[in-house]
Amino acid sequence: MSLLKRIAREVLGEDDVWGRIDVVGDVALVHRKFGYPLEKLELLGRELVKRMPGIRAVWAIEPGTKPPYRLRDLVHLAGERRTETVYREHGCEFLVDVRKVFVVPRLSGEHLRIAELVEPWETVFNMFAGAGLFSIIIAKRKGAKVYSVDINPDAYWYMIENIKRNKVEDKVVPILGDAAWVSYWLKGSADRVLMPLPELAPEYLDYALLSLRYPGRLHLYLHVLVRRGERPKTATLRAGLPLVESKCSSFEVEGVRLVRTVGPRVAQTVIDLKLSKCSPSPRLGKPHQQREFL
């Protein structure tokens, strides 16, 4: 058991009813389950700061994320009242503010997995880039060109800072805006598209297909409801395949993976696709609705 978990068990004496703890740089984020008393989490926060030298600030994350930037409400528990920190992953360094941009250390394995799939000659379109983690790790490890888009001005600011910190200015192109608009600009030029925002990926599939040069690769992230007795992989194909089949007449599923569980019976998953023939019908200007689950 990790030291973090041991301290949590010692202080709270309960079995995970308080939620989960993520550590981003020197900031610990305690996921508070609905209605769990804050005073108890403050005790935990003080203990974490006292016993873990790497942790300088502890915040509670309130349940749920808010569209469109996927930010969470934070409540201070202990230590410094600071939310900006330096976070390291796979030999790269990221300055992030956990209040202003979406950062989840549990995606670390997925960042590396995707980077390993990329070839150096590829042009990659990261539609929902946040502070640039996928984009920068891909550029740093593979030297590929990445168009890295986010609609949140704070995420864009941190992305620019992180591109400089990791010296990939010649590889990563930061873009502030809606990925839908950028897909018109990239039309037919991307070898690989990343859609790491499950709430919006189905809605934006046409834009991703528009940006691709065929054959091309697509990583479609989804939130799926996993039925009783069902495997996440089956649930993903049940939800994702009809979407792809409705737009592509020739494609191959190269992989299906569980990325993380996000709630009781709800999983974030990804389908890796090689697409050979698709007929996107993007309709810019139509108000889109964010879809939570398929």
Ligand SMILES: C[S@@+](CC[C@H](N)C(=O)[O-])C[C@H]1O[C@@H](n2cnc3c(N)ncnc32)[C@H](O)[C@@H]1O
């Ligand atoms: C899940 S986060 C990205 C996390 C990031 N890929 C990582 O691994 O750290 C999704 C991001 O999509 C951005 N976003 C939401 N709607 C968007 C849109 N229409 N176009 C571009 N970015 C968008 C949000 O601001 C948010 O930063």
